[in-house]
Amino acid sequence: MVKVYQSTVLNAPADRVWRDLRDFNGLANWHPAVALSRIENGHPADKIGCVRYYQQKDGAKIRERLLSLSDYEYTCMSAILDSPLELTDYIATIRLFPVTEGNRCFIEWSAEFECSPNKETELTEIVGRQWFQAGFDALKKRYGQG
Amino acid sequence: MKVKVIRSAVIDAPVERVWAVLRDFNSHRLWHEAVTGSDIENDLDGDVVGCVRRFDIAGAELREQLIRHSDPDRTYSYCILDATPPLIDYVATLRIKPVTDGNRTFLDWRSEFRTAADRSRELETFVERDIFEAGFTGLRKFLADQAGPSTPPVEKNGVEVTPVSVDEPLSSRAIVVETAGAPEVMTLDWATIPAPGPGQVRVRQTAVAVNYLDLMHRQGKASELSLPATPGLESVGEIIDVGDQVHDLFVGDRVACLTRTSGAYAESRCVDAGDCLPLPAGITDLEASTLLKGATAGLLLGRIFNVAPGKVILIQSIAGGLGHLLCQWAKSLNLKVMGTVSTVEKARFIRDLGCDFPIVLEEGIRLRDEVMRMTNGKGVDYGVHSNDGADDAFSCLARCGHMALIGDRGGQPVSIDTNTLKKQSLSVSVPVCFDYFDDRIYLQRLAHQYFTKIQSRSIIPAIETFHLSHAADAHKQIESRQNMGAIVLVNERSE
Numbered sequence: 001m002v003k004v005y006q007s008t009v010l011n012a013p014a015d016r017v018w019r020d021l022r023d024f025n026g027l028a029n030w031h032p033a034v035a036l037s038r039i040e041n042g043h044p045a046d047k048i049g050c051v052r053y054y055q056q057k058d059g060a061k062i063r064e065r066l067l068s069l070s071d072y073e074y075t076c077m078s079a080i081l082d083s084p085l086e087l088t089d090y091i092a093t094i095r096l097f098p099v100t101e102g103n104r105c106f107i108e109w110s111a112e113f114e115c116s117p118n119k120e121t122e123l124t125e126i127v128g129r130q131w132f133q134a135g136f137d138a139l140k141k142r143y144g145q146g
Numbered sequence: 147m148k149v150k151v152i153r154s155a156v157i158d159a160p161v162e163r164v165w166a167v168l169r170d171f172n173s174h175r176l177w178h179e180a181v182t183g184s185d186i187e188n189d190l191d192g193d194v195v196g197c198v199r200r201f202d203i204a205g206a207e208l209r210e211q212l213i214r215h216s217d218p219d220r221t222y223s224y225c226i227l228d229a230t231p232p233l234i235d236y237v238a239t240l241r242i243k244p245v246t247d248g249n250r251t252f253l254d255w256r257s258e259f260r261t262a263a264d265r266s267r268e269l270e271t272f273v274e275r276d277i278f279e280a281g282f283t284g285l286r287k288f289l290a291d292q293a294g295p296s297t298p299p300v301e302k303n304g305v306e307v308t309p310v311s312v313d314e315p316l317s318s319r320a321i322v323v324e325t326a327g328a329p330e331v332m333t334l335d336w337a338t339i340p341a342p343g344p345g346q347v348r349v350r351q352t353a354v355a356v357n358y359l360d361l362m363h364r365q366g367k368a369s370e371l372s373l374p375a376t377p378g379l380e381s382v383g384e385i386i387d388v389g390d391q392v393h394d395l396f397v398g399d400r401v402a403c404l405t406r407t408s409g410a411y412a413e414s415r416c417v418d419a420g421d422c423l424p425l426p427a428g429i430t431d432l433e434a435s436t437l438l439k440g441a442t443a444g445l446l447l448g449r450i451f452n453v454a455p456g457k458v459i460l461i462q463s464i465a466g467g468l469g470h471l472l473c474q475w476a477k478s479l480n481l482k483v484m485g486t487v488s489t490v491e492k493a494r495f496i497r498d499l500g501c502d503f504p505i506v507l508e509e510g511i512r513l514r515d516e517v518m519r520m521t522n523g524k525g526v527d528y529g530v531h532s533n534d535g536a537d538d539a540f541s542c543l544a545r546c547g548h549m550a551l552i553g554d555r556g557g558q559p560v561s562i563d564t565n566t567l568k569k570q571s572l573s574v575s576v577p578v579c580f581d582y583f584d585d586r587i588y589l590q591r592l593a594h595q596y597f598t599k600i601q602s603r604s605i606i607p608a609i610e611t612f613h614l615s616h617a618a619d620a621h622k623q624i625e626s627r628q629n630m631g632a633i634v635l636v637n638e639r640s641e
Contacts, residue, residue: 009248097254104156
């Protein structure tokens with residue numbers, strides 16, 4: 001089991017950031033690597049079990065299922081169904097915590113998956129840096145630096 | 147009525163460092179400014195689930211029990227067992243998480259409790275501000291102070307900077323006492339300081355404290371210190387080289403050295419790494435050289451006496467090295483301070499430092515009469531006594547009062563009649579500070595408290611300096627009882 005964890009601090013209240021993140025179909029609005037996204041079968045994006053299909057700017061196509069969504073805990077969990085990455089059992093969690101001091105928020109993004117040992121370093125880099133941290137960098141720009 | 151409080155902050159330190167401090171349930175007294183006392187009952191460690199801490203915070207007394215603790219999740223929860231404010235079913239959780247982006251720490255502190263509706267707003271504010279937010283401020287300050295001292299050499303342009311250490315025997319001047327006697331038996335001589343052995347560091351000293359025990363040592367009256375020798379137990383300086391098996395100190399660190407064996411009256415010396423305390427940036431070498439006296443003051447007020455605001459303390463020789471620091475520390479805890487001095491000039495000096503009732507011991511003055519007059523016949527709650535006349539001092543105590551006998555009195559015992567003690571339910575202790583300071587964590591806490599008080603100017607150490615070569619004059623100054631405040635020897639060649 002490989003675990004990847006990234007976190008940062010965003011200069012906006014958790015409620016504000018959650019408005020953007022809770023939209024399971026909203027990746028293309030803020031993640032710089034995503035070109036387009038849609039929810040299969042016309043389901044609403046906050047229906048647990050719905051599947052999003054998105055295409056990255058490098059052409060990679062990924063299908064991901066929404067496992068849980070909590071407005072109370074600002075948490076969203078999803079699992080990859082199909083992707084070009086050589087990994088299985090990928091489950092990711094994104095979660096916000098209010099930072100009461102300064103009215104900002106702390107965001108963490110983590111994932112667990114299985115892969116062959118010789119792929120571990122490469123996949124950790126792809127998931128941690130090119131996916132999580134790249135998303136954070138875009139969000140930091142979006143909400144401005146304090 | 148149910149109340150929920152959540153406060154969170156980002157702390158500018160790696161999560162491992164923050165957790166190293168926080169994981170001890172009893173660590174609040176180190177970093178939370180509002181915590182005046184915290185102890186775990188039954189001597190348990192602060193990471194034993196189920197342990198109970200007694201806690202004085204912002205004027206409230208609490209007993210709290212640790213009910214969950216997890217190192218992998220870096221979190222613990224605790225509940226209140228008893229509290230002076232009506233915090234019912236109070237459960238709090240503290241959790242920290244790494245901010246990988248920038249190597250910082252996210253800290254989330256929350257609690258839930260029930261209380262009467264008309265008090266909910268007030269108690270919510272109390273928990274929010276006085277406990278949680280004040281905790282963030284205190285923790286930041288504590289980590290910053292801690293960060294100052296020990297820093298490994300930095301890499302510049304990818305090249306590791308190896309500290310230049312002397313690493314061979316070093317010629318240094320030191321005071322030597324061949325045979326016991328008057329101050330003049332102290333002579334300055336050359337000595338060879340070897341390279342530090344395993345577990346040791348070599349320190350170039352800038353300030354050497356003169357403590358009363360040094361005088362006893364010179365006079366041949368200190369039971370544990372033999373002659374010939376170089377006197378002195380306490381010094382401050384810069385580490386010039388580091389022996390094997392020393393992992394937490396570096397060349398260039400400023401440290402205070404407190405040793406049980408003598409040898410401090412010298413330009414440099416080797417000491418065990420465990421006897422060194424790294425110094426925060428805001429404290430000067432001279433100020434730091436009063437650590438033993440300051441920490442003893444903290445020991446008396448924090449552990450020996452069960453202090454409470456408004457109580458009265460009587461300090462013998464209050465204008466001296468320990469006395470003037472004890473006076474200021476006691477004032478910062480809102481005690482009423484009384485003390486004896488030998489001259490009017492000293493009375494003025496100590497009054498300026500906050501002493502409420504200086505008593506000048508002139509001919510015809512009886513200490514007990516003065517004390518009773520000033521306390522409306524009640525007496526004092528705590529006494530600190532160092533010299534002769536212990537009987538007189540005991541007669542100044544109020545019912546259930548406590549007397550701490552410090553100093554050595556030239557090895558002469560004080561005879562105590564237990565019937566006299568019983569008459570007033572008096573108690574007495576004879577603390578030897580090194581027995582307490584062998585617990586290095588405790589000494590670090592005291593040092594932190596002391597330095598914080600110096601930085602906030604609630605304690606201002608008065609320091610008179612002599613050159614190391616004039617150590618005899620420094621001793622004469624103390625023996626003739628002319629000193630006000632602490633006396634420190636400075637190395638004239640490092641000025």
